[in-house]
Amino acid sequence: METLTFEFPATRTLNSYAHVGVVGSGDLEILLEPSSVPFVRVAVRTGSQGFEKTWGEVLERFFTLNDMAATIKINDFGATPGVVSLRLAQALEVSQNDNKHVKA
Amino acid sequence: MTINMLKHSLVELDARSRAESILDEGTFRELLDPFAELESPHLEKQGIVPQSDDGVVIAKGRINGESAVVISIEASFQGGGIGEVSGAKIAGALELVLQDNRDNERVYPVLLFDTGGVRLQEANYGLLSIAEIGSAIVALRKYVPVIGLVPGKIGAFGGMSITAGLCTTLLMTREGRIGLNGPEVIEQEAGIEELDSQDRQRIWNAIGGEQRVAAGLAERLVADDSPAIKEAIHNAFEADLHENPRSTQVEQFCHLINSVEPTDDLQPYEVRKRWNSIIEGETFNYDRHRDQAVDAEGRGYTWFKALTGIVSPKSEIPSVLCGDKQIGDSNTRFISVVPDTHSKYPRARNGEVGLEQGWAIASYVHQAIEEDKDGEKRAIVAIVDVPSQAYGYREELLGLHQACAAAVDAYATARMAGHPVVSLIVGNAISGAFLSHGMQSNRVLAFDDEKVNVHVMSKSSAARITRRTVDELEEATKKVPAMAYDIKSFASLGALHDLIDGVNFDDPTRKDVELVREQLNEAILDIKISSRDLSSRLTSMQAVEQGRTASIKVREKLRELW
Structure with a gap:
């Protein structure tokens, strides 16, 4: 297991918390909290060692295309880059549109 | 022409959505949600990535207007295994439901089982939790029916099959399975001649929902359709609390096991047939002719x-x-x-x-x-x-x-x-x-x-x-x-x-x-x-x-x- 952290600049603020995914084989869980500082900070815990560079590239690409200020926690169980990007997009969508996941 | 319409499958949903789907719209309130971040303190030390809810969802809400607590286990995380946190969430929630019912506030407990049993990485915590869960269920049954559902994907195995066996009413889908030892464990411990864990048909015929309902080990077979499952759960609220639950029907089950001979090549339909004859009053007593000596050892x-x-x-x-x-x-x-x-x-x-x-x-x-x-x-x-x-x-x-x-x-x-x-x-x-x-x-x-x-x-x-x-x-x-x-x-x-x-x-x-x-x-x-x-x-x-x-x-x- 490995813990990785990343930070990218961001300007757009988000509406609400979002939780998507599951720590199941080939999948991952994302916890997204809106942030008031101009950054997106990502902490990844992954069961697969040695993929720091890949994570950096996948995340950088996503956050270059999607401006969002947030604190994100990822619990990963061997998701592929495609699954990571899909889950991130889903978390963003839930945070913007879906009221039922707003933290009480 | 009839067209088969796509149903609202419950099996396909994750644990959280399963709970949501059986609660009345807008009433779902999760306790200790993922942002509470009460995860297992034991997994990271072993190099295993934890999940923020430890694989159990506790939700309060209403079912057709009646107050309920739904406990839903996530099979995709660690096989739905019960660790210290997930176990305490289930036991703690049931203990609070018990308190409410003792205080004359009727709250119906509903458990959605999808679990291999104890999480081996937390071993004895799982055992302790499952004992506490069982204790709460037996206490609860005096006040309110405890309803279990085995929707299917993993099923209910290990210590959690015992938990399911304690429920007042157990609902299963055809896809659901219940058994103490999973097929893989039996193959490993007793050999492939005892059971081939790849033989899906043999396994579902023996421990699948249809057989279990027919053989007196579950109350009702339900289709994998969320609204139908919700109705079945609501109907189970009416269970007669004076009727003996399955786990106290000692006599009938003793007749069932006494009816089996060692040489029998026992088939699932045979078990159904015997169970039905026992329900109708037939008795099978213990064979007293065999050697009654006790092994004087250990x-x-x-x-x-x-x-x-x-x-x-x-x-x-x-x-x-x-x-x-x-x-x-x-x-x-x-x-x-x-x-x-x-x-x-x-x-x-x-x-x-x-x-x-x-x-x-x-x-x-x-x-x-x-x-x-x-x-x-x-x-x-x-x-x-x-x-x-x-x-x-x-x-x-x-x-x-x-x-x-x-x-x-x-x-x-x-x-x-x-x-x-x-x-x-x-x-x-x-x-x-x-x-x-x-x-x-x-x-x-x-x-x-x-x-x-x-x-x-x-x-x-x-x-x-x-x-x-x-x-x-x-x-x-x-x-x-x-x-x-x-x-x-x-x-x-x-x-x-x-x-x-x-x-x-x-x-x-x-x-x-x-x-x-x-x-x-x-x-x-x-x-x-x-x-x-x-x-x-x-x-x-x-x-x-x-x-x-x-x-x-x-x-x-x-x-x-x-």
Whole structure:
């Protein structure tokens, strides 16, 4: 297991918390909290060692295309880059549109 | 022309959405949601990524307007395995539902099972939690029906199949399966000639929803359609609380297992047929013609004989010894499971808890409850030396999990009725066998000896299933005492009342026996001035300081959010 952290600049603020995914084989869980500082900070815990560079590239690409200020926690169980990007997009969508996941 | 419409599958949903789908729209309120971040404190140390909700969703809400709590297990995370946090979420929620119902506030508990049982990486925490969950369910059933659903994907296995066996009403889909030992475990422990775990048809025919409902091991078959499942759950709210739940139907199930001959090539339809004939009143009594001798070996036998003073123990079921004897001022019933090399169930000849043993324990305990109904409640001592549950195809087909649930139910019922229940671990206390025989007692005593082991699975099997070597497994036990096998590690979790030392464990002298009797007497007297639940396991010094800190914290937080 490995813990990785990343930070990218961001300007757009988000509406609400979002939780998507599951720590199941080939999948991952994302916890997204809106942030008031101009950054997106990502902490990844992954069961697969040695993929720091890949994570950096996948995340950088996503956050270059999607401006969002947030604190994100990822619990990963061997998701592929495609699954990571899909889950991130889903978390963003839930945070913007879906009221039922707003933290009480 | 009829078109088959796509249904609202519940099986395809994750645990959270499953809970949402059976609650009235807009009423779902999750307690300890992912942002509470109460994750397992034991997984990261072993290099395993935890999940923010530890794989269990607790949701309050309404079902057709009536107040309910839905407990939903996420099968995709660690196979739905029960660890310390996930177990405490389930047990803690049920304890609060119990409190509400005792306070005349009707709240219906609904459990969605999708679990392989104990999470092997947290081993004994899983066992302790499952015992507490079972205790809460037996207590709850007096006030409100407890409804279980096995929707399918994994099913309900291991200790959680026992939990499902305790529910007032159990609903299953065709895809759902329930059994004590999963097919892979049976193949591993008993060989491929016993069961080929790849043979899907044979497995579903034996332990799938359709068979279980037809053979009296679940109440209703439901289609995998959320609205239909919600209706079935709501209908189950009307269950008659005076009717005996499955886990107390000792007589009928004894007839069922007595009806089986060792040479039978038992088929699932045959089991249905026999069950139906029993429901209609046919009886099958125990074959008294066979050899009734008891194997005079093992610590379970030695200590049963020593503590009861019975010179040559005899029993209707030679592998379950039962005898009454005074301890101090208390009448006391001793129950011990021992080897029986002549058992007609070949998988239960070495002291395992199998079908006959589970139902026999239940029967002896219920007999004591019934006889003492209006008088002094005798103490019950479970002498524990059980190497495992029985691993076999026939065992699963005939509902081994239900036999175990019956024993759990009996001990828990006795304890709540005021019988002081003590377990004395003299040897092995493993897995489903220990859950059934020993884990429901008010107080647990154990010999401080290296031959005394408490665990959920043999080391080699646990290593194989968690994909580690035995050495790696041993290494992990140093970081997580709940994974260790020795009795001192188990004691550090706070569930032991006392360790007994300074006696000859295999060949006790008269003085040794006296010393153990004194310890039992002390435990019985202590029980008489304490509560009848299992809370002492969470309030002991070891539990509070280190052993059960997460279990305690989860309960506190749940109470705050309730």
